[in-house]
Amino acid sequence: MQNKSKSGIGAFFSRLVRQQYFIPLTALVLLALFNLIADPAFFKISITTNSAGNAVLAGTPITILDYGSELAILAIGMTLVTAASKGQDISVGAAVAIAGSFILRMLCGGDSSSSTLHMPIICAFLLGCVVAMLFGAFNGVLVAFFKIQPMIATLILYTAGRSIAAWFNNNELPIIKDATFSYIGGFIPGVPIPTPFFIAVICVIVITLVLKFTNLRLYTEAVGINENSARLNGLNPAAIKILSFVILGLCVAVVGLIKVSRVSSINYSVIAKDIEMDAILAVALGGNSLSGGKFNMATSIMGAYIIQFLTQTLYKYKVPSEALPAYKAVVVILLVVMSAPTVREYFSNLMKKMKVKEAA
Template sequence: METLKKITASPLFLPLFALAVLLIFNIIFVDGFLTIEMTDDGRLYGRLIDILNRSSSLIILALGMTFVIATSGIDISVGSVIAISSAVCCTLIGGRGDGAAEYPMLLAMLAAVLAGVLCGVWNGLLVAKFKIQPVVATLILMTAGRGIAQLITEGQIITVYYKPFAYIGSSIPGNILPTTIFIAIAMILLVTFIIKKTSIGLFVQSVGINPTASRFTGINVTFVIFLVYAFSGFCAGVSGLIESSLIRAADANNAGLNMEMDAILAVALGGTLLSGGKFNIGGSVIGAITIQTLTTTMYALGVSSEQLPVIKAVAVIILCLMQSSKFRVMFNNWKSRNKVGPQGDKNFLMDEKAVNKA
């Protein structure tokens, strides 16, 4: 019993449990879910590979969102930043029918990531320096971002025929796995290095728990908040490269659409409280894979893309309730009533007073 309590108390239990339930459901109801085959040119393909491939950009996005939420913030502009990054990259490479690039692909990729960082810097200035509420500050770029992307592409969908650009979203010749998986792993290692070898992770948690106390201890709260939004923009810029490479085009209207919701849901599912404070990078990664598994499952069952956000919204509500101390007290009280009868009312009053006191 004690071992079971320790397992269920682990921050990774909920995301791993949700992922396990989805995988078991797919194994039972989706034909060929575990089937992995190899193409003639030596690449692996199958539903599992597709889930890892498609979840890579969401994993990267969730890494940046984790730091933002850990500081009690939110970034709802990342979907539009993906559109801007995609537009910059594809515009520089160009849609020449002869398959050549107008500018070197490396330059276009750097410019796209830089565009994402600049968007993050803008959000960071509004939130950290001018003290605008994070939802309002990032709503500005969320609203204007797709318009900016439209201006960059001149209202057109730019299709890239330069073949090496497709390697970002598929795989480099000779590799059996998609390149996106290696990019996601590299980003995870980068974030892990930052957390383990620097004090940034500790500063982020401190700011999220109590920014006033953090300031009195000598932490530059403004700079920490600014950095997390800049990093979120960087992650969105990298995700923009992947998303545009997957379709080999820049679509300002649809690139990164609703991905901000998926990123927030992945972080919440991973165990990071939306109120800020302690965060869980591993949980966010598992949460992103779980969200993509859910998306793939719904499509496999014939659920339309218009209905899918409703299912995700229900998941957000459930997660928010699970993170609510008030809801947990009410749930524990309900269990107590079923076990010990009237004594449960007394326990509820005592627990509620403890919560209000806390």
């Protein structure tokens, strides 16, 4: 654009629109305004005593913080996978079931109603990480070496995942009676803020440091933008793609731990259901291109919390949880249509025509 057009409200607005923060912030403001006008009680936070006898914060904003954190952790991995492989992993829900089931199996040691933990929680979690990362690597190998489109490749685990999860525990539903295990998905005594939020904060700090001090961002974006030139510059595109899937696997294991800790048990067909849609939506809402390349981690994480905001708003209006995907699908379609190159070109042409008219 020319220099002189930078002044004026119109130019300021068009610059604002081009910012990546624009889409998530607008969505946030719209949702907040809508809830504020419809029912200010939506934002009420109160102090209640939970079943364990701790004073904890309660209210919709806390729920958003709580459940949005799971999504934020997944969004970290999904953003990397999207950037590197130009596709999305639709098996995250099933992989969460696998990781959760495996952690439970390790904790109860095959006895579905054992009263003592079979091994320390941290050991079970680390083993769960290894398993989830292996499944991530499986997806990654299919994508990187066999050149299968990510969504088709992950369709395999999407179908088999919940079956594998049930198989780990012989289709039984182990129950963990240890109280400390429920702290992870609930509240630590004396702390009124849900633990998943702290876990998400840790994950965000880790990924920020990794992106700052390593070349992960540069390499991932290079592979996503042009695989061939990345290879000619001495990168190994296959390894980087697999790495992104493995990192997603790690995120999945963390979410799996939180999910099974919430109920101290597991329900194979319900756990993390439709979460893949939310994770993809978080990435798209963060203004990241779904066809790979440059990415912005901060907006993806914001996107995750906004999705949870949307979910809670829909719940408030008595939308049953099974019907939620229909509304979210509409949001996805709107987002991808808005960010489609053809549509953008059409609108920028329209703007130019209007400017020409103004000038004349």
